[in-house]
């Protein structure tokens with residue numbers, strides 16, 4: 001894990017980054033027993049691809065990714081950008097002007113070894129540099145919700161059965177200074 005480098009995405013890596021999104025999303029859907037929701041899976045794959053393109057188009061100004069690589073292999077990602085329609089509808093517009101963190105992905109073979117925390121912290125450092133004090137994020141994956149509750153506390157917004165029976169959606173609105181590690 002020590003040799004993993006976190007940096008801005010390179011345009012020539014666009015295909016391997018998109019392939020990485022597919023790998024993580026398929027694994028996450030299977031793990032959450034929703035691997036049969038092919039339309040939703042494809043929607044997520046397209047959404048991540050679109051966001052990565054936005055970063056290249058604005059040169060990291062309004063959509064900003066960080067990518068972790070182990071040698072030539074993409075093993076992690078994270079980004080922030082304008083808050084999405086989904087989180088805005090779940091929070092009654094409370095985070096309309098707050099940046100949203102998303103695409104927090106770690107390759108299945110590299111999970112639970114601290115890389116997710118490293119990516120988050122690098123992003124917090126960037127937010128602080130840019131004078132951004134607050135962020136929001138959401139999660140509908142049960143497998144990640146436990147982890148986020150442990151790390152960030154109870155969500156301010158908890159929508160029970162949002163995706164169906166026993167499939168909740170959670171959203172957090174937090175301050176960078178409370179979580180950054182300098």
Ligand SMILES: CC(C)(COP(=O)(O)OP(=O)(O)OC[C@H]1O[C@@H](n2cnc3c(N)ncnc32)[C@H](O)[C@@H]1OP(=O)(O)O)[C@@H](O)C(=O)NCCC(=O)NCCS
Nearest residue numbers: 028104105106111112113114115116117139141144146147
């Ligand atoms: C969620 C994800 C990004 C976390 O990355 P990671 O590298 O596995 O996480 P880390 O090893 O850095 O651990 C982060 C924290 O979560 C905790 N954690 C890790 N796995 C956990 C689990 N299965 N259950 C509960 N807590 C867990 C760690 O102890 C750590 O807590 P700490 O900060 O209090 O020490 C990664 O697992 C992943 O890509 N999952 C699939 C995609 C996904 O669901 N992304 C999130 C979308 S909302």
